[in-house]
Amino acid sequence: MSISIKNERITKLLNEWYLEMRSRNRENAYNLKKQVDETIHNLKIEKEKSIDDQELLLYYSLLNFRYKYLVDNMSISKDSFRDIESFEIPKNSLLGYYYHFFKAIHTSVIGDYKDAREHFDTAESLLTHVSDELEKAEFHYKLGSFYYDTYQGLLSIKQVTIAKEIYLKHSGCETNITFCENMLGLACTHLKEWELAEEHFTTAMDQFQKMNVENYILMVRHNLGLLYAGQNLSQLAIRYLQEVNKKPGNYRALLIEAKEHFKIKEHDIAAELIRKGLEISKDLKLGEYIHRFMILDGMNKNLSTPEFETLVLAGKEYFEKEDLYTYIHESLEVLAVKYYKEGHHLQASEYFYLSKQARDNAQEMGALK
Template sequence: MFLAHADYERNVGFCENLLGLACINLKEWSLAEEHFAAAMDKFQKVGEDKFIIMVRHNLGWMYSKQNLSSLAIRYLSEVVENSPNHYKAMYAKALEHYKLDERDVAAELIENGLNISKKLNQEEFIHRYLILQELNNASPTQKLETVVLAGIDYFEREGLYEDVQESYETLGTKFYDEKNHHEASKYFHLGLKAKRKFFEEGALK
């Protein structure tokens, strides 16, 4: 009887977590938060620590998407503390520290996360970390551009058009800040095309 009850609580928790992720994609932040809280409650009832960490990571990611860095770091820190090889949470946490200009903390997380990603052959996150590393190091524009374009090649092959858009916008912003309006315009335009592709792909699913 207990096992059947535990399975029920676990399955409801998974459903709530999936609904939370769907709400993130729709930018329905309050609803996402409610679903993640419900998922956390279900997993806590049956002592599923692994899945509690999963939900905490999703909460951290959600707050990161809203640029709520302090909240994001709070949840992501718990994930990294309990799961030291969680390269996804490590990346998201490094990104938030970079946003807060906490470069030394970000650098350490980037180095650790990049090493883990390489050991696991996680090519997507290798590119993510390399791009963030150049940003965090305030590297020369030409070097950043080379690394970002290599990442874009991978993201496009994998159909990760939201990442393609964000990467082009990163370059557009960098060139705009340097008053290189021709290059800035080119990359912002490519970012807009990637955004359209992202919505087209979403509409077909």
């Protein structure tokens, strides 16, 4: 078989694999992965490789990351992109777009939001190489997800709505439309539009239950737990989150559930959930969650104010770097209250002021630009 025909066939197979992943069809993606891995293994053991072969191996490595993200996004770590970085990255090409798009997804997951913003911007500039409208929808959806992660709810709704409108024009996009409903619900929680958020989550839950996809049902249960936690309905939130946390490894659900147990003074249960979540976050090298768990741990243990201050200021340094002003506002406010209750009004005043500044910055970031 000639090199060009061989590479054409491999590219076709990789494209088919990606389309199943982009459709969030886990079963079909899993079945195709076996065939893809065998084909790529044969390519790797060839003695001489052309430039085209190297690009195929890069494409495979990118899609392999995307597959891992599809089947278990909670296992993505700081090192999950390491193999890809060994390749030379084409600049103005479709492959360059995929690199920056997937790198944006990776850096978002691990909490490197400023890097993620840069990669989203670069990927957006390379959308000129993308002719597939559904790929553009995927880009808008993931950009909306990024805006949700960085507490920019209105921008999230804008991007996810663009994606949803594209999906609605095509057949076979029911799963992705439902993902948009779920993400719109999340964005509404940031905006404290509780009833609207619940409507979106209920729509998503109904659709995923009809599809009978357990992982996606658990995802919406998690988000309903988040919704009720945001309204201080701790017992209801815990009920949903306990279902999610039966499956190990979900550091996000562990954090939310731990916080709700802390609110209702179930400190021992909170401590165990914090321990599990912190261990996972350290293993995956997730700076954002390491700091969030440590601050919650300090609250749960009722550390002395100077000890708690050390945790809060360490978190503040990290959160400022990634523009996570909401977490700065929340943690500084807790610290200010501790100082106020102890009669240290000067320190309390300073931290109340800094907390207000962080809240103002968060509100400014969340505005529709």
